[in-house]
Amino acid sequence: MTVLEVIKKSSEFLAKKGVDSPRLQTELLLAHLLKLPRMKLYLNFERTLLPTELDALRALVMRRAQREPLQHIIGSASFCGLEMLVNKHVLVPRPETELLAELGWQFLSSINSHPPTCLDFGTGSGCIAIAIAAKCPTTRIVAVDISPEAIAVARQNAATHHVVDRVEFRCGDGFTTLNGADKFDLIVSNPPYIASDEIATLETEVREYDPRGALDGGADGLDFYRRLATEAGAFLKPGGKITIEFGDDQTKEISDIFTAERWTVESVHLDYTKRERLLTATCS
Ligand SMILES: C[S@@+](CC[C@H](N)C(=O)[O-])C[C@H]1O[C@@H](n2cnc3c(N)ncnc32)[C@H](O)[C@@H]1O
Missing domain, CATH: 1.10.8 (Helicase, Ruva Protein; domain 3)
Structure with a gap:
């Protein structure tokens, strides 16, 4: 043939x-x-x-x-023009998340901070942290994930893209991996945001192959936003920001969660399909 x-x-x-x-x-x-x-x-x-x-x-x-995802079969996914190793331990990076990385490196390149610093909460394959480090060569990043297997994948990706000296990986439960001296100009996160009982309704490629720990955002999908709204402020430098990704129809609930914790929602950004997907907030 x-x-x-x-x-x-x-x-x-x-x-x-x-x-x-x-x-x-x-x-x-x-x-x-x-x-x-x-x-x-x-x-x-x-x-x-x-x-x-x-x-x-x-x-x-x-x-x-x-229905095994193409990226699992070929072992990599393209993200911001960079090839990222992926396997069953990490979420396959999604095109809409490229916008989060792009907002991140644009902000970090524009500020007067030496060096600009960033926290990636829930780094998975490391795609966001590595893309930001690659596009903004002065930035230093701490990238955190609860999954040791994901951290192993992210470390390999950082080595492939020559950013190991500027991305520090920490394995553990979110902010518990940080200490009082850790202060960032920017916190980025694409946390798990699917409501637990919605996971069974997702397409096979996602339901069966993305790690559950990368999807499950608790009963209403919003657990990680509550946590970020409560805990992230302590780790921001004055003038710092948080930019987060979220799912369909979550804008209002997430804005309310952040506003209730005395954040000011600065902007909401649309993804390539014109859906509200990202939110940037500052902490007062
Ligand atoms: C939706 S995935 C995002 C992965 C990657 N940042 C991306 O955008 O492709 C969420 C990630 O958060 C991690 N995670 C879940 N609970 C966590 C926790 N308590 N602390 C740190 N990371 C966590 C998961 O292991 C997963 O890698």
């Missing part, structure tokens, strides 16, 4: 299995297998695949048909 024939056949199979964007998913799997940029497949449509390549592709397509 040629590259083009196999793309068509596999796409049809994934479509029947209800996988979104089946052609793109097939092309990405094949490009990964052949170690080619996806666009190069188009120059190789007439190439005949070796039997070993066909077998290997079949195995990858079967995994995707069973």
